[in-house]
Amino acid sequence: MRNPPSVPVIRAAVEALRDEAAALLCDLIRFPSLPGREAEVIDYAARRFAEVAVVERVPLSNALRDDPDYASPLPGLDYEGRCNLRIRGTGGSACPNGEPRGTGGSACPPLLLNTHLDVVPAPESAFEPRIQDGVVYGRGACDAKGQAATIWLALAALRRLGAQPAGDLIAHLVVEEEVGGNGTLAMIRRGEQAAACIVLEPTEMRILSSVRGAVWFRLTLEGRAGHSGRAGDTVSALAMARRAMEALEAYHARLLAASRGLPLFDPFSNPMPLTLGKLAAGDWPAAAPARAVLEGVLGFLPNKNRFEVMQEMRQAILDAGDDWLREHFRLEFTYRHDAHVLPVDHPLVTGLQTCCRQAGLPGEVSAMTASCDSWFYNNQLGIPTAVFGPGSLRHAHSAGEQLALDDLALAAAVLARFAVGQPFQAAAGFQPA
Numbered sequence: 001m002r003n004p005p006s007v008p009v010i011r012a013a014v015e016a017l018r019d020e021a022a023a024l025l026c027d028l029i030r031f032p033s034l035p036g037r038e039a040e041v042i043d044y045a046a047r048r049f050a051e052v053a054v055v056e057r058v059p060l061s062n063a064l065r066d067d068p069d070y071a072s073p074l075p076g077l078d079y080e081g082r083c084n085l086r087i088r089g090t091g092g093s094a095c096p097n098g099e100p101r102g103t104g105g106s107a108c109p110p111l112l113l114n115t116h117l118d119v120v121p122a123p124e125s126a127f128e129p130r131i132q133d134g135v136v137y138g139r140g141a142c143d144a145k146g147q148a149a150t151i152w153l154a155l156a157a158l159r160r161l162g163a164q165p166a167g168d169l170i171a172h173l174v175v176e177e178e179v180g181g182n183g184t185l186a187m188i189r190r191g192e193q194a195a196a197c198i199v200l201e202p203t204e205m206r207i208l209s210s211v212r213g214a215v216w217f218r219l220t221l222e223g224r225a226g227h228s229g230r231a232g233d234t235v236s237a238l239a240m241a242r243r244a245m246e247a248l249e250a251y252h253a254r255l256l257a258a259s260r261g262l263p264l265f266d267p268f269s270n271p272m273p274l275t276l277g278k279l280a281a282g283d284w285p286a287a288a289p290a291r292a293v294l295e296g297v298l299g300f301l302p303n304k305n306r307f308e309v310m311q312e313m314r315q316a317i318l319d320a321g322d323d324w325l326r327e328h329f330r331l332e333f334t335y336r337h338d339a340h341v342l343p344v345d346h347p348l349v350t351g352l353q354t355c356c357r358q359a360g361l362p363g364e365v366s367a368m369t370a371s372c373d374s375w376f377y378n379n380q381l382g383i384p385t386a387v388f389g390p391g392s393l394r395h396a397h398s399a400g401e402q403l404a405l406d407d408l409a410l411a412a413a414v415l416a417r418f419a420v421g422q423p424f425q426a427a428a429g430f431q432p433a
């Protein structure tokens, strides 16, 4: 096998294509691709990725809504006529262990990449990208259209160099990550085999090998409505919501205390916050409301699974010591992601680390204190998975969302170098020749 191109060679190819990648990112940002409204950005990405790889449109169907892992914080989404993209950059060279290529693809197991093209809501002006001092601003700049542009740039650079990864380089560009990963869910239900998977999210180019889980909940509380003059005869659903919030906060404190000592998570003071995000109740100051609806998110670490956490949350409300509350609540879960852990000495982690260092990055390994689609690949398909990408979670979902083009280019070089290297094939049992 020809020696794979070095990081400086790859970086030169990336630099030559950088303006094109920046323009692509700006084009992607212009699509207001909120969950359920990604059709246009998917069409555009299909055209642009066809310049550098083979593009397959993967149709979605409403059967997805019956899947036990379907997430429904945004009810009523329709899947007919919508699709994800499966991108295949063909591997060409012989396997590291010397096996010849099979027909119709490489004999080596592929490297899988994933990112998403949906974004969270923003004012109209956020969909008009601007570039200032080498930084792209706009909704989706880092979360995650900049990640898609990074994948495009890595594929384009390898193509320019005529460098072929040992195995295929496959990318899933999906919809609906922001509402619980339904796009990725659809991809994993078709099955996919790969030696390793990298989910691209803004990690400041740290390699996140442990990722926390999360459940999104909707808690409905019933009261007994009535005029404020009827003291003792009414029960305010809002007051019940306050009791429930206290019970959930106390549960979170216990869970946090019981989740200490986990490697990579421990440096964070609270790697698994309880977020009380939304409360709706009442329409008049002098009337007890009959109903309150509280929505939020609870994070958790790999010492628990989603089923345990859901059961314990319910129990915490039952045990709050309020007879009315115990009988008058409904707790639903609209998003349920488990945590996952990849050992830090796994070749996916050490291989990425080596490529980062060759590109002048620290190659820091850490934990992700948010949840993302990575657990689908790691836990459900058994593909060793880590999260990596340019940009910062600090800017994601914010008014100042941004991505530095230097970082986009660096990340593309790291991914391209990793794809043509061999560590991930070694992880799947292929030994370098």
Ligand SMILES: [Zn+2]
Pocket: 143, 178, 396, 397
């Ligand atoms: Zn996001």
